[in-house]
Amino acid sequence: MNFTLKIWRQQNRTSKGKFIEYQAINISPDMSFLEMLDAVNRDLTKKSEDNIAFDHDCREGICGSCGLFINGRAHGPQRGVTTCELRMRHFVDGTTITVEPWRSRAFPVIKDLVVDRTAFERIIQAGGYVSVDTGSAPEASSIPVPKANADEAMDAAACIGCGACAAACKNSSPMLFLSAKVSQFALLPQGNAERRIRVQQMVKQMDEDGFGLCSNTYACEVECPKKISVVHIARMNREFLRAKFL
Amino acid sequence: MALNSKIPEGPIQQKWDNHKFNMKLVNAANKRKYSVIVVGTGLAGASAAASLAELGYNVISMCYHESPRRAHSIAAQGGINAPKNYKNDGDSIWRLFYDTVKGGDYRAREANVYRLAQVSGNIIDQCVAQGVPFGREYGGLLDNRSFGGAQVSRTFYARGQTGQQLLLGAYSALSRQIKKGSVKFFGRREMLDLVLIDGQARGVVARNLETGTLESFAADAVILATGGYGNVFYLATLAKYSNGTAIWKAHKKGAFFGNPCFTQIHPTCIPLSSDYQSKLTLMSESLRNDGRIWVPKKQGDKRNPKDIPEEERDYYLERMYPSFGNLVPRDVASRRAKEMCDKGFGVGSTGLAVYLDFADTIKRNGKEWVEEKYGNLFDMYHEITAENAYETPMRIYPAVHYTMGGLWVDYNLMTTIPGLYTIGEANFSDHGANRLGASALMQGLADGYFIIPYTIGDYLASAKFTKVKTDDAMFKESEKNINANINKLLSIKGKQTVDEIHKKLGKVMYDYCGMARNLAGLKKALEIIPQLRKEFYEDVMVPGSADNFNPELEKALRAADYFEIAELMVTDAIHREESCGGHLREEYQTEDGEAKRNDDKFSYVSAWEYKGNGMNWELHKEPLTFENVKQATRSYK
Numbered sequence A: 001m002n003f004t005l006k007i008w009r010q011q012n013r014t015s016k017g018k019f020i021e022y023q024a025i026n027i028s029p030d031m032s033f034l035e036m037l038d039a040v041n042r043d044l045t046k047k048s049e050d051n052i053a054f055d056h057d058c059r060e061g062i063c064g065s066c067g068l069f070i071n072g073r074a075h076g077p078q079r080g081v082t083t084c085e086l087r088m089r090h091f092v093d094g095t096t097i098t099v100e101p102w103r104s105r106a107f108p109v110i111k112d113l114v115v116d117r118t119a120f121e122r123i124i125q126a127g128g129y130v131s132v133d134t135g136s137a138p139e140a141s142s143i144p145v146p147k148a149n150a151d152e153a154m155d156a157a158a159c160i161g162c163g164a165c166a167a168a169c170k171n172s173s174p175m176l177f178l179s180a181k182v183s184q185f186a187l188l189p190q191g192n193a194e195r196r197i198r199v200q201q202m203v204k205q206m207d208e209d210g211f212g213l214c215s216n217t218y219a220c221e222v223e224c225p226k227k228i229s230v231v232h233i234a235r236m237n238r239e240f241l242r243a244k245f246l
Numbered sequence B: 001m002a003l004n005s006k007i008p009e010g011p012i013q014q015k016w017d018n019h020k021f022n023m024k025l026v027n028a029a030n031k032r033k034y035s036v037i038v039v040g041t042g043l044a045g046a047s048a049a050a051s052l053a054e055l056g057y058n059v060i061s062m063c064y065h066e067s068p069r070r071a072h073s074i075a076a077q078g079g080i081n082a083p084k085n086y087k088n089d090g091d092s093i094w095r096l097f098y099d100t101v102k103g104g105d106y107r108a109r110e111a112n113v114y115r116l117a118q119v120s121g122n123i124i125d126q127c128v129a130q131g132v133p134f135g136r137e138y139g140g141l142l143d144n145r146s147f148g149g150a151q152v153s154r155t156f157y158a159r160g161q162t163g164q165q166l167l168l169g170a171y172s173a174l175s176r177q178i179k180k181g182s183v184k185f186f187g188r189r190e191m192l193d194l195v196l197i198d199g200q201a202r203g204v205v206a207r208n209l210e211t212g213t214l215e216s217f218a219a220d221a222v223i224l225a226t227g228g229y230g231n232v233f234y235l236a237t238l239a240k241y242s243n244g245t246a247i248w249k250a251h252k253k254g255a256f257f258g259n260p261c262f263t264q265i266h267p268t269c270i271p272l273s274s275d276y277q278s279k280l281t282l283m284s285e286s287l288r289n290d291g292r293i294w295v296p297k298k299q300g301d302k303r304n305p306k307d308i309p310e311e312e313r314d315y316y317l318e319r320m321y322p323s324f325g326n327l328v329p330r331d332v333a334s335r336r337a338k339e340m341c342d343k344g345f346g347v348g349s350t351g352l353a354v355y356l357d358f359a360d361t362i363k364r365n366g367k368e369w370v371e372e373k374y375g376n377l378f379d380m381y382h383e384i385t386a387e388n389a390y391e392t393p394m395r396i397y398p399a400v401h402y403t404m405g406g407l408w409v410d411y412n413l414m415t416t417i418p419g420l421y422t423i424g425e426a427n428f429s430d431h432g433a434n435r436l437g438a439s440a441l442m443q444g445l446a447d448g449y450f451i452i453p454y455t456i457g458d459y460l461a462s463a464k465f466t467k468v469k470t471d472d473a474m475f476k477e478s479e480k481n482i483n484a485n486i487n488k489l490l491s492i493k494g495k496q497t498v499d500e501i502h503k504k505l506g507k508v509m510y511d512y513c514g515m516a517r518n519l520a521g522l523k524k525a526l527e528i529i530p531q532l533r534k535e536f537y538e539d540v541m542v543p544g545s546a547d548n549f550n551p552e553l554e555k556a557l558r559a560a561d562y563f564e565i566a567e568l569m570v571t572d573a574i575h576r577e578e579s580c581g582g583h584l585r586e587e588y589q590t591e592d593g594e595a596k597r598n599d600d601k602f603s604y605v606s607a608w609e610y611k612g613n614g615m616n617w618e619l620h621k622e623p624l625t626f627e628n629v630k631q632a633t634r635s636y637k
């Protein structure tokens, strides 16, 4: 397969970026999207040109490092996969593919397709934990958790923190990310003690970091590579109201 | 220098308690006067950094990812062991200890393994309290599954994402300390050197990966939690950026390297399909619980697996190992798969694969049951191979997965450099010559949550420290050397990419220092590796510059170390004239192809001291004594 790529190039945080065209030739349909970019980078290296920078590490859809905006879609056209899992067989031979970094006020571009997602760190630091020091935990099975709750908490906890939700949202809202964490802890007895303060602190931090508000368009759910459900946003909203009024 | 493993006195059950009692304590008010650098934020690093900060130490934490949560530990799938005996199947600390020593083919230190088994239960308690959503039974209690090398069910899991959930737990604890200011976290920093002052580890120099600037960090002790070096092989199940640089730089500064040749090749990975492939993907070993491994009885049988009738299939593991069947330890399963393929029974287009078949389980328990347990793995398999494993068997083949070797550490997890500790996969301890499934997560968290917080206090309370600042000469000199090295790499301007040369090294390692090794092959590798290293320094092309984000430069710096690590691995493999665990020397095997140990000669840890002047090492031996588990021939029949 052959493709024309229109790729966003930007030297650093402060420089102005632009799209540049590249050719990806002799691409096998079984290649992952990142392996296709590896091939383009290999050609650039041979010409002693600076490579197209993109974030990645595990290449199996779990570390949350990779994340590209491909033809206007976060992680490309397939549902439920990350960019590193996406295979070229899902593209039409001979077409042009546009590749951009996440676009969100809260995620400044570091270089080319790499963005700074430390705003997510600050949201977790604001309250995405149970305050339990090492050594202070009771015996693991002392508190039973209904299987259905544990399973749903796991659905929420599967978030990989890639940022696709915020990037896909027209308001740049990371609500799916934030709500997944809030929801995980709301479903478990261990999260109960800090329930109120957690949701309040995390939402406050989100506002401070310049993310937008959720207007329930649910683009996030469609683009989430881990298929995290917007049900968690509803639960978070309830948690937030509960914290305010109870 | 003589090795001192510092194993405490007393019966094995009491060693750790005695030791905890005898160690010096830093009193609560004084803890904030000490600072500790923790490099790495995987399970080991994140749990250590959080726990030390909770105790009151000043902690500097760094990793090359933007966020601690992206560490390679996130990818662990199957589970974590603890002998809670919730299944009432006869598990105990002693049994986990026994299984791990035996699984490691009697090349691990008994005292360490016992302690690991002892604290493993606390890990589960800690993780549950953090809100880790482990799999549960309908009654609300924790569920367990079984894993290779054990006959009891002691593996706790969170679907197929156990590593992710445990890491997110440790990460949340770390985040809490970062917010409190007791941990200063530096993301996108890659440690490129260790700094010694008066013979003590007192700091590191790291490169800021975004700006390219070198930054020095000083402290009273340094902990390396930088993971394994399996990417020496280029193709491995490790994350692409996992590397050996941090421990290698420490090795070159005086930390001995333990058992470098002990590598684990995992039996259940998706086979290689072409040479553009950038990594190999693991299918969790837990699949071996419910999948049956087989090859056609006829060599070169190219029929669709569905058309091969039952009686023409060879379920070779069940045939050879009736009591463990498909659940034999990894080294055995991998070796047998290779052997089947070498003999021409392999399947798939390359003939380098065996089947892992779920048909019987689906018939017995239904597709939904399998989907609930392994759904994400089946999805992953489908995305990579475009095949539906609910309908046709998976194809699997072994791939490099874990390095049991690593920096030599004593019972306190301190290396041969005072004040330098190594935890998690980066050290050599606990797993001997073969690691059992679900025990790396256990070891990483044991080291970080429950061991290092005690042992480092003993050192800090007893050592003498001079005042150290990052503008001291040693830091400056280190920065100068790193800069020189970077400039050298950028100025070569050769014709090959880093990956192209690294791949060649990987092939040499797979061919000669992989699942089966022999003297002739290893000697050949020892000739080729220095040539490849030379080729690298003459012909590599590193584009871009040093003053901004440059992943190719990062790769080149890591690869440069692989060409050296590989040489030590091969050197170690040559010297160990026996087979044990993952180290199968073809000259030393039993008639039916099992590893043949030589306990009289090789019951020791090889600890290699770097001697400078190119690649020169001196071998030290830490004798291993087995007072509690009798050294026997490992049998899984």
Ligand SMILES: Cc1cc2nc3c(=O)[nH]c(=O)nc-3n(C[C@H](O)[C@H](O)[C@H](O)COP(=O)(O)OP(=O)(O)OC[C@H]3O[C@@H](n4cnc5c(N)ncnc54)[C@H](O)[C@@H]3O)c2cc1C
Pocket (backbone or CB within 6 Å): B039, B040, B041, B042, B043, B044, B045, B062, B063, B064, B065, B068, B070, B071, B072, B073, B074, B075, B076, B077, B078, B079, B080, B162, B163, B189, B190, B191, B192, B225, B226, B227, B228, B237, B238, B239, B242, B243, B245, B246, B282, B401, B402, B423, B424, B425, B426, B437, B438, B439, B440, B441, B442, B444
């Ligand atoms: C696919 C896969 C599945 C697995 N499944 C299981 C399982 O089910 N059960 C089990 O027990 N084990 C499993 N393992 C093994 C286990 O995941 C690892 O051994 C373990 O997670 C290693 O943890 P760690 O904390 O030692 O290091 P890692 O998680 O590798 O973390 C290394 C850290 O060090 C940092 N780092 C490295 N070098 C530098 C440097 N120079 N400068 C700065 N930072 C640096 C990295 O950024 C990272 O934060 C699996 C492994 C793989 C590959």
Ligand code: FES
Pocket (backbone or CB within 6 Å): A055, A056, A057, A058, A059, A060, A061, A062, A063, A064, A065, A066, A067, A082, A083, A084, A085
């Ligand atoms: S590289 Fe880890 S999720 Fe894609």
